[in-house]
Amino acid sequence: MKIIAYSYVDLRCETVPNASLQGSFKGSAEEAAWWAIADRVYQDYAELDAATGAAANSRETRQPPGIAHRPQWQQLLQDCQQELPAAVLVRQLADLGDSVAEVGDRLAELEALHIPLRIAGADPQTPAPSPAELLQQFQTLQSAQHRQRIQQGHARNRIRAQPPPGKAPYGYRRGKDRYVLDRTTAPVVKDFFDHFLLYGSLRGSIRYLQQKYNKKISSSTGKRWLTSPVYRGDLEYHTGDIVPDTHPAILPRAEAAQVDRILRRNRKLPPRAASAPRSLSGLVTCGECQSALRVCSVTRPRQSRSYLYLRPAACPRAKKCGAIAYESVLHATFERICADLPRLVSSTPLPDVEQMQRAIAAQIHTRQTWLVQLPDLVQQGILDQQTADLRAYTLRTEIARLQTQIDQLPPANLRAIAQVISLPQFWLDLSESERRAYFREFLRQIVLEREGRSMAGKAGIFC
Structure with missing residues (x-):
C-alpha cells in the first residue's frame, strides 16, 4: 500500500x-x-x-x-x-x-x-x-x-518602548502609545511623594492621603509607589528591563534619588520604628542588657505635661534596667556626634565621588550618541528597522542602569556636610523630623552605657 x-x-x-x-x-x-x-x-x-x-x-x-x-x-x-x-x-x-x-x-x-x-x-x-x-x-x-x-x-x-499590557498605574491613563498624566489622580500621587520626602514616614504619608483625599491604600501599595519606575517617567517590564524617559514623570529624578536614600536607611530599622515620629526611635540599644529601647510617653495630669522616656523593650534581667529621659539621651547624642564625626571624616579615606560620577556620565553620553546615530544607519541601509529598534531598546536599558548607579552614589561634598553637622547649634535648630532624617543617614546605632544613675551615650557613626 x-x-x-x-x-x-x-x-x-x-x-x-x-x-x-x-x-x-x-x-x-x-x-x-x-x-x-x-x-x-x-x-x-x-x-x-x-x-x-x-x-x-x-x-x-x-x-x-x-x-x-x-x-x-x-x-x-x-x-x-x-x-x-x-x-x-x-x-x-x-x-x-x-x-x-x-x-x-x-x-x-x-x-x-x-x-x-x-x-x-x-x-x-x-x-x-x-x-x-x-x-x-x-x-x-x-x-x-x-x-x-x-x-x-x-x-x-517592549522594543518600541510602549506600555506593558494591563491597567495604567494610578495617576496615569493610557494614551495612544504611552502613559499620559491623569489630571484628577496625579496630584494625589505627587502629594504623597512630597509628604514622604518631608517626613520620611510611609505610614504617615498613607494616613495623610486618607485624611486629605479620602484615598485608602495599603503599606505595600505605598511602598510600590515609592519604588515604581513608572512614576519616575520610566517603564519596567516583566523581564526586569527599564526603559527611561518614556512618559511624563510625577516624581523628578532628584527627588526619586532622595526617596531611595530614605528607603535604604529605613530598611535597617523595624517597620514601626521607621515610621515613628521621634528621631531616636529604632536607633538606641542598652549596653547592659542589649535590648532595644522604646520611646514611651508619660502624662502627669496635675502638671498637664508629657514626658518622654526610653525604656527597654525586652530586658532579660531579673532587675529590669530603668527608663532614661529622652532629652538627656538626645543631647548626649548631639555631643558625641560633634566630637567624633570630624575625627572620623578626617581619618577615613573617602571615595572620589566626583570622578565616579564623571566616569558613569561619560558612559551615558557615549550610549546617547549611539542612540542618535541609529536613524542614520537605517537610512543608509546598514541596519534594518527591526535591528535598529532592538539596539535602541538595549541602549535605553543600559542608560537607565547607569543612571541608577549615579543616583545611588553618596553626595560629592561629604566632607563639607560633615563640618556643618558637627556644630551643636545645627542640631538644636532642627525639627524632630529633620533630626530623624540626619540620624538615620549618619548613625548606625546608639549604645547607652550606664554608670549608676548617670549615663554616657556612645554612638556608632558611619558615612
Whole structure:
C-alpha cells in the first residue's frame, strides 16, 4: 500500500517544502528525509494577496478559480476512495486546519475512510494515535501558539518602548502609545511623594492621603509607589528591563534619588520604628542588657505635661534596667556626634565621588550618541528597522542602569556636610523630623552605657 503526504503552507510566513514530480526538494534535511518516504505529495497554500499570489500561481499546484479553499485535500480524499493508502503523513497537526473544529473535521474524514494519520518525527513503530488524541494534541499546540503570538506582540511593544499590557498605574491613563498624566489622580500621587520626602514616614504619608483625599491604600501599595519606575517617567517590564524617559514623570529624578536614600536607611530599622515620629526611635540599644529601647510617653495630669522616656523593650534581667529621659539621651547624642564625626571624616579615606560620577556620565553620553546615530544607519541601509529598534531598546536599558548607579552614589561634598553637622547649634535648630532624617543617614546605632544613675551615650557613626 502507498504512503501519501499532505502539507498546508503560508508563503508569507514559512518556506515551502517543494517536492516536484522530478524529485527535487527545497527544505531542511529532516523534511527531505520525511518527504522521501511518501509515494505522493499533496500541497495546499494559504490565501495570499496579489503580490505573493503570483508566485503561488506559478507552481505546479496552481488551481483554477472556483476550486475549494483546500483543493489538494479534496483531491487526496477522492484518490483515497479509489485506493486506500497505508497512512497519511503531515508535518504537523496545524496543516489540517486553522482551528480545532477544522482539524476535527479532517480527522473525521480520515477516520471514515479508516486511514491512519502519521506526524513527522513520530516513531513509525508506535501505533498511530486515535483522532481524539490527535485533536487533544492540536488543542494544546494551538494554545501554546496563541500564547507565543501574544508574547511576541508584547516583545514588539517592549522594543518600541510602549506600555506593558494591563491597567495604567494610578495617576496615569493610557494614551495612544504611552502613559499620559491623569489630571484628577496625579496630584494625589505627587502629594504623597512630597509628604514622604518631608517626613520620611510611609505610614504617615498613607494616613495623610486618607485624611486629605479620602484615598485608602495599603503599606505595600505605598511602598510600590515609592519604588515604581513608572512614576519616575520610566517603564519596567516583566523581564526586569527599564526603559527611561518614556512618559511624563510625577516624581523628578532628584527627588526619586532622595526617596531611595530614605528607603535604604529605613530598611535597617523595624517597620514601626521607621515610621515613628521621634528621631531616636529604632536607633538606641542598652549596653547592659542589649535590648532595644522604646520611646514611651508619660502624662502627669496635675502638671498637664508629657514626658518622654526610653525604656527597654525586652530586658532579660531579673532587675529590669530603668527608663532614661529622652532629652538627656538626645543631647548626649548631639555631643558625641560633634566630637567624633570630624575625627572620623578626617581619618577615613573617602571615595572620589566626583570622578565616579564623571566616569558613569561619560558612559551615558557615549550610549546617547549611539542612540542618535541609529536613524542614520537605517537610512543608509546598514541596519534594518527591526535591528535598529532592538539596539535602541538595549541602549535605553543600559542608560537607565547607569543612571541608577549615579543616583545611588553618596553626595560629592561629604566632607563639607560633615563640618556643618558637627556644630551643636545645627542640631538644636532642627525639627524632630529633620533630626530623624540626619540620624538615620549618619548613625548606625546608639549604645547607652550606664554608670549608676548617670549615663554616657556612645554612638556608632558611619558615612
